[in-house]
Amino acid sequence: MKIIRAKDYYDMSRKAANIISAQVILKPDCVLGLATGGTPVGTYKQLVDWYNKGDVDFSEVTTVNLDEYRGLPKEHPESYWSFMHRNLFDLVNVRPEAINLPDGTNMDAKAECARYDAVIKSVGGIDLQLLGIGHDGHIGFNEPCDVFELGTHCVDLKPETIEANKRFFDGNEELVPKQAYTMGIKTIMQARKVLMVANGVGKAEIIKKAFFGPVTPEIPASILQMHPDFILVGDEEALSLI
Numbered sequence: 001m002k003i004i005r006a007k008d009y010y011d012m013s014r015k016a017a018n019i020i021s022a023q024v025i026l027k028p029d030c031v032l033g034l035a036t037g038g039t040p041v042g043t044y045k046q047l048v049d050w051y052n053k054g055d056v057d058f059s060e061v062t063t064v065n066l067d068e069y070r071g072l073p074k075e076h077p078e079s080y081w082s083f084m085h086r087n088l089f090d091l092v093n094v095r096p097e098a099i100n101l102p103d104g105t106n107m108d109a110k111a112e113c114a115r116y117d118a119v120i121k122s123v124g125g126i127d128l129q130l131l132g133i134g135h136d137g138h139i140g141f142n143e144p145c146d147v148f149e150l151g152t153h154c155v156d157l158k159p160e161t162i163e164a165n166k167r168f169f170d171g172n173e174e175l176v177p178k179q180a181y182t183m184g185i186k187t188i189m190q191a192r193k194v195l196m197v198a199n200g201v202g203k204a205e206i207i208k209k210a211f212f213g214p215v216t217p218e219i220p221a222s223i224l225q226m227h228p229d230f231i232l233v234g235d236e237e238a239l240s241l242i
């Protein structure tokens with residue numbers, strides 16, 4: 001585990017974008033595992049900026065996203081499909097056919113999870129997986145649990161996650177989908193490199209628990225302690241307790 005201290009959110013975003021850029025430069029046809037949430041927005045912004053300056057080229061990249069709300073149409077502004085198009089895909093030269101997300105509109109959970117696992121396998125696995133972290137230690141939508149779920153699966157979101165994400169749904173938790181499809185822990189752990197971004201004092205407690213406490217499925221991110229190439233880029237506040 002490598003921990004990189006950034007001064008602030010902007011510095012964290014630039015450092016994370018640098019690591020992603022290096023990955024794309026070193027292996028132009030790499031598979032990037034991508035994440036949503038507020039934290040990586042600045043990282044995507046920086047990548048778009050460097051793309052516009054001609055410093056990074058996504059023309060051969062394949063992407064696989066971590067998760068998607070179940071039952072939300074793609075066109076909904078808060079679907080992760082929309083989020084990714086708004087923040088990255090529409091702004092760089094990644095090929096539309098090289099973009100993969102779980103299909104939240106497929107209500108057949110078993111079939112959709114099997115399809116998504118097959119997609120990840122068919123692209124050869126993930127070279128670099130970008131992650132944020134939930135306040136309860138969730139990664140993707142792998143919620144605190146009794147066991148580490150392995151492959152793509154359908155989850156019931158915890159009340160705390162619904163509460164945390166309602167800010168994207170006019171502050172109304174009734175509007176937040178209650179289920180999601182998420183890549184599993186095994187798939188994330190099989191990524192050749194894992195890069196987590198975390199900022200703000202609100203993440204300090206969970207960062208300490210996840211990476212300086214026991215490895216347990218009750219704190220899903222804690223498994224990353226065992227990943228051979230895990231990098232955490234955090235700002236001063238998120239790293240303030242470690």
Ligand code: GLP
Nearest residue numbers: 036037038039132133134140141
């Ligand atoms: C959601 C996403 C996660 C993300 C988490 C934290 O639940 N599924 O991938 O890490 O939110 O989001 P934020 O970065 O906004 O704190």
